[in-house]
Amino acid sequence: xxxxxxxxxxxxxxxxxxxxxxxxxxxxxxxxxxxxxxxxxxxxxxxxxxxxxxxxxxxxxxxxxxxxxxxxxxxxxxxxxxxxxxxxxxxxxxxxxxxxxxxxxxxxxxxxxxxxxxxxxxxxxxxxxxxxxxxxxxxxxxxxxxxxxxxxxxxxxxxxxxxxxxxxxxxxxxxxxxxxxxxxxxxxxxxxxxxxxxxxxxxxxxxxxxxxxxxxxxxxxxxxxxxxxxxxxxxxxxxxxxxxxxxxxxxxxxxxxxxxxxxxxxxxxxxxxxxxxxxxxxxxxxxxxxxxxxxxxxxxxxxxxxxxxxxxxxxxxxxxxxxxxxxxxxxxxxxxxxxxxxxxxxxxxxxxxxxxxxxxxxxxxxxxxxxxxxxxxxxxxxxxxxxxxxxxxxxxxxxxxxxxxxxxxxxxxxxxxxxxxxxxxxxxxxxxxxxxxxxxxxxxxxxxxxxxxxxxxxxxxxxxxxxxxxxxxxxxxxxxxxxxxxxxxxxxxxxxxxxxxxxxxxxxxxxxxxxxxxxxxxxxxxxxxxxxxxxxxxxxxxxxxxxxx
Numbered sequence: 001x002x003x004x005x006x007x008x009x010x011x012x013x014x015x016x017x018x019x020x021x022x023x024x025x026x027x028x029x030x031x032x033x034x035x036x037x038x039x040x041x042x043x044x045x046x047x048x049x050x051x052x053x054x055x056x057x058x059x060x061x062x063x064x065x066x067x068x069x070x071x072x073x074x075x076x077x078x079x080x081x082x083x084x085x086x087x088x089x090x091x092x093x094x095x096x097x098x099x100x101x102x103x104x105x106x107x108x109x110x111x112x113x114x115x116x117x118x119x120x121x122x123x124x125x126x127x128x129x130x131x132x133x134x135x136x137x138x139x140x141x142x143x144x145x146x147x148x149x150x151x152x153x154x155x156x157x158x159x160x161x162x163x164x165x166x167x168x169x170x171x172x173x174x175x176x177x178x179x180x181x182x183x184x185x186x187x188x189x190x191x192x193x194x195x196x197x198x199x200x201x202x203x204x205x206x207x208x209x210x211x212x213x214x215x216x217x218x219x220x221x222x223x224x225x226x227x228x229x230x231x232x233x234x235x236x237x238x239x240x241x242x243x244x245x246x247x248x249x250x251x252x253x254x255x256x257x258x259x260x261x262x263x264x265x266x267x268x269x270x271x272x273x274x275x276x277x278x279x280x281x282x283x284x285x286x287x288x289x290x291x292x293x294x295x296x297x298x299x300x301x302x303x304x305x306x307x308x309x310x311x312x313x314x315x316x317x318x319x320x321x322x323x324x325x326x327x328x329x330x331x332x333x334x335x336x337x338x339x340x341x342x343x344x345x346x347x348x349x350x351x352x353x354x355x356x357x358x359x360x361x362x363x364x365x366x367x368x369x370x371x372x373x374x375x376x377x378x379x380x381x382x383x384x385x386x387x388x389x390x391x392x393x394x395x396x397x398x399x400x401x402x403x404x405x406x407x408x409x410x411x412x413x414x415x416x417x418x419x420x421x422x423x424x425x426x427x428x429x430x431x432x433x434x435x436x437x438x439x440x441x442x443x444x445x446x447x448x449x450x451x452x453x454x455x456x457x458x459x460x461x462x463x464x465x466x467x468x469x470x471x472x473x474x475x476x477x478x479x480x481x482x483x484x485x486x487x488x489x490x491x492x493x494x495x496x497x498x499x500x501x502x503x504x505x506x507x508x509x510x511x512x513x514x515x516x517x518x519x520x521x522x523x524x525x526x527x528x529x530x531x532x533x534x535x536x537x538x539x540x541x542x543x544x545x546x547x548x549x
Contacts, residue, residue: 002168005134005160006031007038009098012138014039016145016179018069018096020059020426022052022419024080026073028100031165044422046451049077053084054419054445056095060088061239062381062403062427064218065182067096067145074100074162078117082124083413085155089124091239091409092212094153096144097121103163104132121157126150128157134167135174142177150183152295153216186294188311193319196290196307200230201329203265203288205336208232209277210240212409213270213294219243219314220402223269226317227251229324231334232267233259237276238409240269242399253395254347255340263287270294270313273302274410292316355396361536362512364389367464368396370515371436379431381424383407385417386438387471388538389464393436415444417461422448425457432523437463438470442495452528453503460522461499461530462515466537467492473539485539496532505529 009032013021020042023029036043046052052070059068072081078099088095099121102111121128127147131140137160144156200206210223220243227234227250234250236243244251252259260266266283269292273280280303283289291298291305292313299308309316324331357363371393375382382397384390384407399405406424408416417435424433437446442463452459473488496506505525507518515533522529 001171004168005165007035008137010035010039012141021069021071022055023071028074028162047447049080050084051419051445051448053081054416055423057088057093058420058423060093069096071098086124087411087413088155090411094148095155097157099159101159101161104161117159125157126154130159134169138176185312187315188309192309206265207263208234208267209271210236210269211271212238214243215239217313222314222317230331231337233340241405242402246398255344364392364535366512368393374519381433383420383435386441389438414441418448421459433459435461439465440469449499450502464535466535496530499530507531509533
């Protein structure tokens with residue numbers, strides 16, 4: 001029985017547990033759509049390929065053990081997706097991106113949209129290659145997925161030329177390999193565990209920070225037990241947010257800078273010493289560092305670790321707990337934790353004036369507090385898309401559980417909001433999804449509201465509108481002077497009206513007390529919705545264009 005390559009690709013994706021692909025229509029890849037119809041794989045077509053890859057990224061983040069998949073047409077389709085791939089690369093998100101290509105029999109003859117996709121993708125993927133044989137399409141899909149999920153995970157790119165996809169082969173000539181979307185759990189070396197615990201036992205004021213590799217190691221439960229048992233002050237960053245339960249006494253936020261500055265042992269669990277920790281300079285010079293991560297190449301960047309433990313981070317915490325119990329090691333840092341809790345409360349009290357501000361235009365932190373109060377009793381996935389507004393939201397909004405907060409990650413890509421939300425609402429239809437936007441970020445992929453409307457996904461966004469790229473305008477004003485601020489002014493656009501024009505629901509707020517009721521109505525509308533909130537512009541010297549047009 002003859003079948004074309006698109007049907008082979010779809011069957012292989014089905015074998016890998018792929019439930020939907022994110023794509024934008026293109027002639028080079030339409031054979032895969034035909035196969036998806038046979039296999040019952042949903043085809044979610046978006047308005048920009050960057051959004052397709054971001055959505056695949058979010059699918060992987062929200063579905064441990066499954067892989068998100070984007071399918072991009074050749075040329076500009078693939079290059080439009082590059083930013084999404086780069087964002088997944090920095091976030092260590094295991095995704096599969098399939099790209100089209102001109103016909104193999106016209107290679108290097110100048111086919112429509114022909115270019116070296118693999119050369120473009122190699123620096124930002126774990127694996128990038130081309131399949132030249134229709135019969136081997138399932139083999140190549142398995143190879144791509146295996147590379148994506150193994151070790152420190154990340155994106156894989158597979159190019160399939162148009163004639164390879166459309167050619168027919170006999171089904172009995174094709175090998176469908178076993179698909180493994182979960183990597184093996186690699187256990188750490190016992191001597192490394194013992195060394196780490198020796199250093200920790202000497203500590204008086206240790207601090208733990210949990211990050212992205214904790215999430216990819218499915219280590220939340222083991223981390224929670226470790227933190228609660230030894231009472232170590234704990235902070236989270238990246239995809240570590242939500243891996244420690246809110247309300248855990250050891251989980252802190254406001255006092256992070258002070259606690260790290262006073263620590264004598266710093267445990268970085270799945271955390272790189274990158275710009276978020278001053279490339280290691282945030283940690284005192286005389287403090288010892290215990291670094292836990294999934295691959296040896298992640299250890300020691302910017303600053304050497306005094307103890308390095310390589311392996312699955314869940315297995316690492318479990319091994320540490322067993323050693324503590326077996327050796328009757330009395331690790332208890334509750335006195336140090338209690339001092340930090342007192343300081344956390346002091347800083348929270350000082351912070352409250354901004355959270356409760358009644359000023360107009362609205363204080364951005366008051367907007368975030370209104371969001372916090374609204375979602376407190378709701379089962380919501382929160383997505384941050386922006387610069388300033390995401391930083392402010394992270395100070396105010398607790399993450400109720402793992403996989404309930406997503407933001408761009410260390411690449412800082414704006415425009416992830418609605419693409420992430422599309423995947424979240426499709427993957428978790430029982431939950432509601434709320435995007436927290438800056439007005440600059442909304443402009444990048446805000447048109448994906450059209451996708452949400454077409455697929456009837458009741459995603460809600462709230463956009464803080466200050467008419468500026470504030471995160472850039474402030475340093476410009478500080479360095480060059482308020483009269484030399486350029487390329488950072490936006491209009492006070494009615495983004496709610498844009499969403500209404502696409503078939504969604506819109507709300508507009510100028511006063512803080514209007515935000516909660518507006519969110520209530522937006523969620524009750526049953527449509528994709530946007531709440532447009534006018535917030536204070538925090539730029540020295542002011543800016544032009546601070547009225548609505």
